[in-house]
Amino acid sequence: MSFDDVHRFLEGLLGEDLHAKRILSLAGATLGVIETASLAIGAIGQGLALARGRLTKHAIKQVDRMLSNPGIDLDVVRRR
Structure with missing residues (x-):
């Protein structure tokens, strides 16, 4: 499975509810x-x-920032 597939x-699932960068x-x-x-x-970052x-260091940081982003509402994601 590629990044583009995911x-x-x-995008098809959440495109109307979340910003493209999120x-x-x-x-x-x-x-x-x-x-x-x-x-x-x-492990997710790795x-x-x-x-x-x-680089692992940057990927871990990216995942950590995403998880702490208040703009990603897990209730919206779960409803899908």
Whole structure:
């Protein structure tokens, strides 16, 4: 599964409810979870780095920022 596949799926699911940049962040984190089968922030970041060819440090930081973003309303995501 590629990043583009995950992004297209989430965009179709959440495109009306979330800003495009937030959907990109969710797609990256989702891909990280798929790669590592873990919900630990560090592991998600490592999976994202592995899948996207990025530095682990930056990917972990990206996941951490996404999870602390108040603009991503989990209640909206769960309703889908």
